[in-house]
Amino acid sequence: xxxxxxxxxxxxxxxxxxxxxxxxxxxxxxxxxxxxxxxxxxxxxxxxxxxxxxxxxxxxxxxxxxxxxxxxxxxxxxxxxxxxxxxxxxxxxxxxxxxxxxxxxxxxxxxxxxxxxxxxxxxxxxxxxxxxxxxxxxxxxxxxxxxxxxxxxxxxxxxxxxxxxxxxxxxxxxxxxxxxxxxxxxxxxxxxxxxxxxxxxxxxxxxxxxxxxxxxxxxxxxxxxxxxxxxxxxxxxxxxxxxxxxxxxxxxxxxxxxxxxxxxxxxxxxxxxxxxxxxxxxxxxxxxxxxxxxxxxxxxxxxxxxxxxxxxxxxxxxxxxxxxxxxxxxxxxxxxxxxxxxxxxxxxxxxxxxxxxxxxxxxxxxxxxxxxxxxxxxxxxxxxxxxxxxxxxxxxxxxxxxxxxxxxxxxxxxxxxxxxxxxxxxxxxxxxxxxxxxxxxxxxxxxxxxxxxxxxxxxxxxxxxxxxxxxxxxxxxxxxxxxxxxxxxxxxxxxxxxxxxxxxxxxxxxxxxxxxxxxxxxxxxxxxxxxxxxxxxxxxxxxxxxxxxxxxxxxxxxxxxxxxxxxxxxxxxxxxxxxxxxx
Amino acid sequence: xxxxxxxxxxxxxxxxxxxxxxxxxxxxxxxxxxxxxxxxxxxxxxxxxxxxxxxxxxxxxxxxxxxxxxxxxxxxxxxxxxxxxxxxxxxxxxxxxxxxxxxxxxxxxxxxxxxxxxxxxxxxxxxxxxxxxxxxxxxxxxxxxxxxxxxxxxxxxxxxxxxxxxxxxxxxxxxxxxxxxxxxxxxxxxxxxxxxxxxxxxxxxxxxxxxxxxxxxxxxxxxxxxxxxxxxxxxxxxxxxxxxxxxxxxxxxxxxxxxxxxxxxxxxxxxxxxxxxxxxxxxxxxxxxxxxxxxxxxxxxxxxxxxxxxxxxxxxxxxxxxxxxxxxxxxxxxxxxxxxxx
Numbered sequence: 001x002x003x004x005x006x007x008x009x010x011x012x013x014x015x016x017x018x019x020x021x022x023x024x025x026x027x028x029x030x031x032x033x034x035x036x037x038x039x040x041x042x043x044x045x046x047x048x049x050x051x052x053x054x055x056x057x058x059x060x061x062x063x064x065x066x067x068x069x070x071x072x073x074x075x076x077x078x079x080x081x082x083x084x085x086x087x088x089x090x091x092x093x094x095x096x097x098x099x100x101x102x103x104x105x106x107x108x109x110x111x112x113x114x115x116x117x118x119x120x121x122x123x124x125x126x127x128x129x130x131x132x133x134x135x136x137x138x139x140x141x142x143x144x145x146x147x148x149x150x151x152x153x154x155x156x157x158x159x160x161x162x163x164x165x166x167x168x169x170x171x172x173x174x175x176x177x178x179x180x181x182x183x184x185x186x187x188x189x190x191x192x193x194x195x196x197x198x199x200x201x202x203x204x205x206x207x208x209x210x211x212x213x214x215x216x217x218x219x220x221x222x223x224x225x226x227x228x229x230x231x232x233x234x235x236x237x238x239x240x241x242x243x244x245x246x247x248x249x250x251x252x253x254x255x256x257x258x259x260x261x262x263x264x265x266x267x268x269x270x271x272x273x274x275x276x277x278x279x280x281x282x283x284x285x286x287x288x289x290x291x292x293x294x295x296x297x298x299x300x301x302x303x304x305x306x307x308x309x310x311x312x313x314x315x316x317x318x319x320x321x322x323x324x325x326x327x328x329x330x331x332x333x334x335x336x337x338x339x340x341x342x343x344x345x346x347x348x349x350x351x352x353x354x355x356x357x358x359x360x361x362x363x364x365x366x367x368x369x370x371x372x373x374x375x376x377x378x379x380x381x382x383x384x385x386x387x388x389x390x391x392x393x394x395x396x397x398x399x400x401x402x403x404x405x406x407x408x409x410x411x412x413x414x415x416x417x418x419x420x421x422x423x424x425x426x427x428x429x430x431x432x433x434x435x436x437x438x439x440x441x442x443x444x445x446x447x448x449x450x451x452x453x454x455x456x457x458x459x460x461x462x463x464x465x466x467x468x469x470x471x472x473x474x475x476x477x478x479x480x481x482x483x484x485x486x487x488x489x490x491x492x493x494x495x496x497x498x499x500x501x502x503x504x505x506x507x508x509x510x511x512x513x514x515x516x517x518x519x520x521x522x523x524x525x526x527x528x529x530x531x532x533x534x535x536x537x538x539x540x541x542x543x544x545x546x547x548x549x550x551x552x553x554x555x556x557x558x559x560x561x562x563x564x565x566x567x568x569x570x571x572x573x574x575x576x577x578x579x580x581x582x583x
Numbered sequence: 584x585x586x587x588x589x590x591x592x593x594x595x596x597x598x599x600x601x602x603x604x605x606x607x608x609x610x611x612x613x614x615x616x617x618x619x620x621x622x623x624x625x626x627x628x629x630x631x632x633x634x635x636x637x638x639x640x641x642x643x644x645x646x647x648x649x650x651x652x653x654x655x656x657x658x659x660x661x662x663x664x665x666x667x668x669x670x671x672x673x674x675x676x677x678x679x680x681x682x683x684x685x686x687x688x689x690x691x692x693x694x695x696x697x698x699x700x701x702x703x704x705x706x707x708x709x710x711x712x713x714x715x716x717x718x719x720x721x722x723x724x725x726x727x728x729x730x731x732x733x734x735x736x737x738x739x740x741x742x743x744x745x746x747x748x749x750x751x752x753x754x755x756x757x758x759x760x761x762x763x764x765x766x767x768x769x770x771x772x773x774x775x776x777x778x779x780x781x782x783x784x785x786x787x788x789x790x791x792x793x794x795x796x797x798x799x800x801x802x803x804x805x806x807x808x809x810x811x812x813x814x815x816x817x818x819x820x821x822x823x824x825x826x827x828x829x830x831x832x833x834x835x836x837x838x839x840x841x842x843x844x845x846x847x848x849x850x851x852x853x854x855x856x857x858x859x860x861x862x863x864x865x866x867x868x869x870x871x872x873x874x875x876x877x878x879x880x881x882x883x884x885x886x887x888x889x890x891x892x893x894x895x896x897x898x899x900x901x902x903x904x905x906x907x908x909x910x911x912x913x914x915x916x917x918x919x920x921x922x923x924x925x
Contacts, residue, residue, distance in 0.1 A: 081919035148793050149817070164794035174781050255743060255781040257924055265745050268644065269915035271672050351814065413644035417652075420645070424652040431656055444656050448640075527645040531612060531638035531658070534619075542618040542641060547783045547805075550815065 045491060046397065049388020052381045053400035056462045059418030060284070060407055063277050066417070071274035074266060078279075082262060090259040092176060093183075093251075094241050100184030101240045105191025106233055108329050110221060113199040116314045117322040123329040125571035130336030131189040131513065132563025134520045134537075136249030137556045138336070139182045140549045141343045143253070146173040174254045182254075183244050185336035190243075191236035193513065194471055197505045198232035199225060201475050217315075231474045234294055235467040239513075242287060242409040242463060248523070259283055260411045273417070280414045287409040291402065341560055347553030354551050359534065364558055367535040370450065371518035374457040379510045381458065382465030383503070386473050387495055401466065408463035412523030419456045419528060423447040448530050456524040461517055465510040472506025473499070504573075512570040516563045536562070610636045611855040614650065616643055616664035617842065624871050629862045635855045650678050650847065660850035661859060665842040666747045668754075670702040671908035673845060680848045684857055690864035690882045694903050695841055704841035705863045706878035709897065710752050711837060713788045713799040713806070713825035724798065726831045727756065727838070731771025739772065740787045740796040743780045744923035745915065748802060748840065753917065754910035755838045758902055762913060769921045780924050785809060785818070792824040802840075803827070807877025807890045829897035836900040842878065 078086075111117070112124050130138075144150055153170055162168045172178065202225060210220040226233075251258045259279065267276035317325050385404060389397045407415055424447045431441045446452060476499060484494040500507075522537045529538070540555030615622060619641050626637045640659070642649070650657060650673070662679075664670060673679050679701040687696070687703050695704035714724060718738075724730065730739055742749065756765040777796035782789075787799025788809060809822035829837045844863060846856045862868055869880035874888045886892075918924065 077916055077919065081916070081922070082925075085922075085925060148795070149789065166794070252743075255779055255924065261745075264644065265915060269745055269747075269750055270912040271675075272912070273648065354814070417645050417648045420649055420652040424654070424656070427656060428654065441656070444653060444658060447653065448658060523644065526642040527649060529640060529642075531640050533640075538641070542620055545643075546618050546621070547785050 045384075045388045046392040046394075049385045049392070049397060050400060052385045052388075053397075053404040056381075056404040056407060056459050057400070058422050059415055059456075059459050060403065060410070062418040062421040063280055063410065063414060065421070066273055066277035067281050069274040071272055071278060074270070074272055074275035074278070078262070078266070082257065086257055086259045086262040089176060089257055090245065093180060093256070093258060094244055096177070096180035097183045097187060097244045098237055098241055100180060101188040101191045102233065102237055104184065104188040104332050105236060105240075106195045106226070106229070108188075108332065109192045109195035109199055110225065111325050111329060113196055114217075114221075114225075114314060115317045115325060117317040117325040119326055119329070123333065125568050126333045126337070127192050127329060128189050128512075128567045128571055129333060129564060130186050131193075131516050132519070132560045132567060133186055133337060133340050134249070134522075134556065134559065135183055135186040135243075135247060136253060136544075137344070137540075137552075138186055138340050139179070139250045139253050140544070141340045142178070142182065143173050144343070144549070145339075146171075176254075176256050179251055179254045179256045182250055183240075183247065185332065187240035187243055188332060188336075190239045190513065191233060193509050194232040194236035194468060195229050197468075197509055198229040198471065198475065201472075201505065202228055232471040235471045238287075238291060238294075239408070239464060239467060241290075242406075245283060245287065245409050246411045248411060248413075263411055263414060267414070276414065280410055284406050284409055287406055288402070341557070344553045344557040344560065347550040348557045351550045351553060356554060360539070360554075360558075363534040363536050363539045363555070364562070366533060367519055367537065367559070368562060370453055370457070370535065371515045373454055374461065374518045375511045375515040377454060378458045378461050378465040378514050379469070379507055382462060382467075382469045382510060383507065385462075385466055386470040387499070389470075390473055391491060401470075405463035405466050407459045408461065412460065412521070413527060415460055416456060416524040416527040419452060419459065419524070420447060423452055423455070448528070450530065452528040453525060456528050457518050457521060460521070460524060461514045464513050464517060468506050468510040468513070469503065472503045472509075476502050508570045508573050512566055515566050519559050519563055609634060609855075610638060611852050611859050612638045612658050612660045613640070613859075614646055614659045614662045615639050615641045616646060616662070616669060617641070621876060622663060624875060625863065625868045628867060628871070629859060632867075633855075633858055633862065635858065637859065647672055647676060647678070651676060653849075655849045657847060657849050658851075659847055660852045660856040661844055661846050663842075663844045665840070666751060667841055667843065667904040668747060668751060668908045668911050670697070670841075670843050670845060671905055671911075674701045674905075678848055679845045680850060680853065682846055682857060682860065684861060686861045687864060692881065692883070694901055695843075695881050697845075697905060702843050702845040703860060703864070704843040704881045705869070706842045706872045706876070706881055707839045707899065708802045708804055708842075708878050709829065709837045709839045709899065710748060711801065711803055711806075712828040712830060713791055713801055714828045715791045715797045716824060716826055718797040719826070719828075724828060724830075725833060727752070728768060729830075730775065730798065730800075731768045732775075733771075735775040735798070737775065737777050738797040739775045739800070740777055740782075740790040740798070741772075741780050741800045742782055742784060742787065744769075744918040744921075748784070749800075750911055750914045750918070751840050751907065752800075752838050753914040755900060755902060755907045757910040757913055757917075758907050759835060762917070765914075766917055766921065769917060769923060773921055773923050785821070788821040788825055789818075792821040799825070803879070803891070803894070804877040806894065807888065810890055827894045829895070831900070832898050835902070836898040839879075839899045841881070841904060 075083075108123070108127050112120055112127065146152055148170075156162070156168070156170070160168070206224055206228065207220055210224045215223060245258075246260060247258075248260050248264060251261055260283075263276045263279045263283070266272050266279060316322075385401050389401045410418075424444065427442075427444045427447055430445060431443060434440065434442045446455075480498050480502075481494050484498050485491070489497065520537055521535075522541055525535055525538055526541070529535075536555045536559045540552040540559070543549070543552035543555075613626075619639060622639075626639070630636055646662070647669075650659065650662070653659070662673065674697060679697075682700045682703070684700075687700070691703045695707065696702065712724065712730075724735070729735070744750075744753070753765060753769060756768060760768070777790070784799075784801035784805045785808075787796075787801050788805070790796050791799050806822055806825075806827055809818040812818040831837055844860050846853060846860065850856050864882055866882070866885055869882045869885040872878050873880045873885060873891070877888055877891055879887055879891070
């Protein structure tokens, strides 16, 4: 009922906006009227969740606002020239990355949770390591290794007696295929992490029942474990795809023209931010639709399990099977982490004197500090949001939470402008107020400070924290809270005593990926930071952007190293928490 | 809930400790499109000479939006950038302050500063050709126009047509010859490419060295950086395999671009900012630009670096750069129409 009225109101307002004769007073009255009706239904939890969703959505609304400023005739130009190419390239890229991360992420997660084989304890956490390597860094590294002057082609030429590039064919690394491989290598850990914690938390009763009913290992995977892990895998894949869409560094380096490349071109080369914002909105709508279609496809199904009993009994793989499992897990770790880290290490040692500067440790401190803050803040907010949605269950809340998660698909620099506009407006308002009241201005209080950075990162990474917490919540049967509530526990107490312990694995996962992604964050940091404020990522970037990849290695290596420690710690904690939850 | 409050407290402490409210006395606040490590030597010398501390934010995408959004409360005083396009965008957006300074006017030739003093160049760089020593005969290629001739088929390498440097080159072509002629040229150039546009400017010299193509298009200072690269000696080989050709010496001259600076309209430390701009065209700073970055000092009396001198002198295109940058959006759309990057 509510959502129907809401939609009608929204439709009315939007059609007025489209006609260009929006009457603010009418819209305002409608909104207040609607808010009144909502308020009667609101309790504390819903309110908090709604507030969080709103805070995270504000920058996106600012981008929407930008899109309504005059943009000239950009669409007809784009449609008749490069737009079809941007779209097909982006779709192919997403398709390739989607398939790649699903296969590698789910496959390795299944192997490491269900079987024992040589090295499986190592792979449990090592498979996460590529997450710490920025995709554009890995792109630089493999271009160095695989291009004409690199060691591989050089060795081939020596071996075969080829004289120059025209004598033979070698796959071009700077291509769509190359970009897909680079992104799969750095993004599959999202799927691995989420699928793994889902497999770990799956009740063995289901699998045992399957076995009793005659399911072999393949069929129990495809017919039981995989469908049950679907929400988690979908979250992982959609995170990977959103990151694929917002990436600029890798595709720019590989000369692959994606939709995001088009957004930056319209913005910076055609000096048309309104047009760029319109493109960004179209991209957001596309992601929104994609997520909606998936949700629709599994509508009505439930993925929680009634018993929480999980098993630590894992079948041992020997002989060629053990060898194959070892190989399947080794390849992504080797290509996604070991080789890149060794190359970075080599450059970092050789170019240490050039790139190490007095402030380097301060930069590292900034990175660690801000990443820790953002990891905590966004996981706390993600939890409150996901829990609020679970409690209220209204469509409005569900849409609001989805809107909050979509910032991740927007290119970072565009989202940063979306942060700037509301923050500076608020600052100007406070400044004017203070001038009126006290006779002196306050200047910019929020923008250009750490606050702006934390707000920006949180907006950007809300999808990561909210997504993994939500996937974790979906596996907890509502019977639990039903029981707790009927025994008189408040909703807050239920969250603390029932959900938090059960969600420990998912929340640690969320902390881990937000932390690691914050360490790598570049475009928002660049634009929103205070004076004289460097992070490891910006330090590396100043060299990388001047074609000095080797000088950038030290900063990049530090990002990678800083990412390893939480990866190991949290991976142990996640494994530990799944054991605990059996008790 | 406890963790939320803890986190909020944590953030509050961090914000107050790191927000760095910038003091107005004896300081100048700089928004820089140029990498900190490139400008550090100049800024350090400026602080030593004047006692004025320089605070820097380095950013590229969205800098103009930040300045606009901050409005009259902006903490920034001056902007440092490469490419005339960015300076023109800022001038058009109305965020720059006109500067009257005899020192600046004397040091910077008229075509390298805004007519109303909204921006001033510090250095110039020419968009030149890296021509293979082995495979390009003297006199075979004399101009940008020659690159579109059928005899150059499959022999040219260039970075993305959408890169700032190429957009400016194309905009200058539009300014000189009109849109139709420029598009014809771009299509000819596209037809002659040895590979899809990719890599950076250095990568074009490397491609010539590797035999992928015979001519690469690049900015001058990359040659200096490759020739003197002790840490990466392979780059010396790339540089040694090419000659620098200055195109269009027989007519309008080689396309040049600038690095420049401007003062913001809402600067709170205008005096210090002017001092900084004046310092940047002083002999001392110009010498650092010349020696360390291999750029051409905008001040005629300051000599170029000995390395740059070996490339020979050249005639620069005298067209007003502010005029060239008016054609940038046109150029970007032309690159789309031609499908240059595909």
